[in-house]
Amino acid sequence: MDLKSYIRDVPDFPRAGVLFKDITPLLCDPSAFACAVSALSAHYAARPVDAIAAAEARGFLFAAPMALQLRKPLIPLRKPGKLPCATHSLRYDLEYGAAELQVHTDAIPAGSRVLLVDDVLATGGTMAAACKLIEQAGGTVAGCAFLLELTALKGREQLAGRDCFSLITY
Numbered sequence: 001m002d003l004k005s006y007i008r009d010v011p012d013f014p015r016a017g018v019l020f021k022d023i024t025p026l027l028c029d030p031s032a033f034a035c036a037v038s039a040l041s042a043h044y045a046a047r048p049v050d051a052i053a054a055a056e057a058r059g060f061l062f063a064a065p066m067a068l069q070l071r072k073p074l075i076p077l078r079k080p081g082k083l084p085c086a087t088h089s090l091r092y093d094l095e096y097g098a099a100e101l102q103v104h105t106d107a108i109p110a111g112s113r114v115l116l117v118d119d120v121l122a123t124g125g126t127m128a129a130a131c132k133l134i135e136q137a138g139g140t141v142a143g144c145a146f147l148l149e150l151t152a153l154k155g156r157e158q159l160a161g162r163d164c165f166s167l168i169t170y
Contacts, residue, residue: 003039003168006032007148021148021170023119027061036167037062040117040145041069043165049142050112051075055101055130056082062147063117072115075108077101077130088137092129099126101133108134113142121149121166124158131162 006026013020026032040062053075054063060076067074080089080100087102108114114134118127121144131141144159149166156164 001032001035003032003036007168021120021150023147026147036147037065037069039167040147040165041066044115044143044145045070047115047142048113049115051108051139052115052117053077053103053108053130053134054117055126058120059116059118062119062145066115066117066145075103075114077103077133088133090129090133090136092125092132094125095123099129101126101129103133103137105137108137108139110138112139114139115142115145117145119147121146121155121159121164122153124153124155127155128158131159 003026006029008022008025010020010022012018026036049072051073052063052067054060055077056079064074080102083102083104086105088105089100089102091098091100116127116130127144134141141162143163143165146166148168150170
């Protein structure tokens with residue numbers, strides 16, 4: 001299936017000069033969505049992965065069905081104040097400010113190999129922070145998986161030395 005045909009270009013969003021890659025048409029087509037999740041899952045099916053984690057919210061769209069297909073625990077990485085128990089926290093810088101991710105302190109057994117999943121690899125800041133948070137919590141990063149990657153934004157540079165897989169590249 002040609003998954004690129006389900007990605008819509010939206011010029012000048014969120015600001016003038018930006019060509020936004022909208023994944024909504026892919027999500028709205030059950031066959032395309034299932035194909036994408038299956039292809040991402042297949043890439044990691046024979047690899048040593050103990051759990052799957054994703055930062056809210058868009059990463060959850062792909063991580064949850066992948067966790068089901070691969071029969072692995074799903075670990076949510078959330079914004080502050082969203083998890084009810086004790087957490088590990090990591091603040092990080094974004095292009096226009098700062099953000100923070102948290103994970104429950106009991107979510108990642110020591111040494112667990114965690115696959116991180118997100119919809120898009122752009123500048124890599126959020127995924128780099130997610131990797132650090134997993135390591136801070138005692139896990140190791142088994143890989144970073146993305147539906148699509150915007151290569152011109154050089155997000156892989158932020159993830160140097162990490163195993164990265166993108167289903168679609170632009």
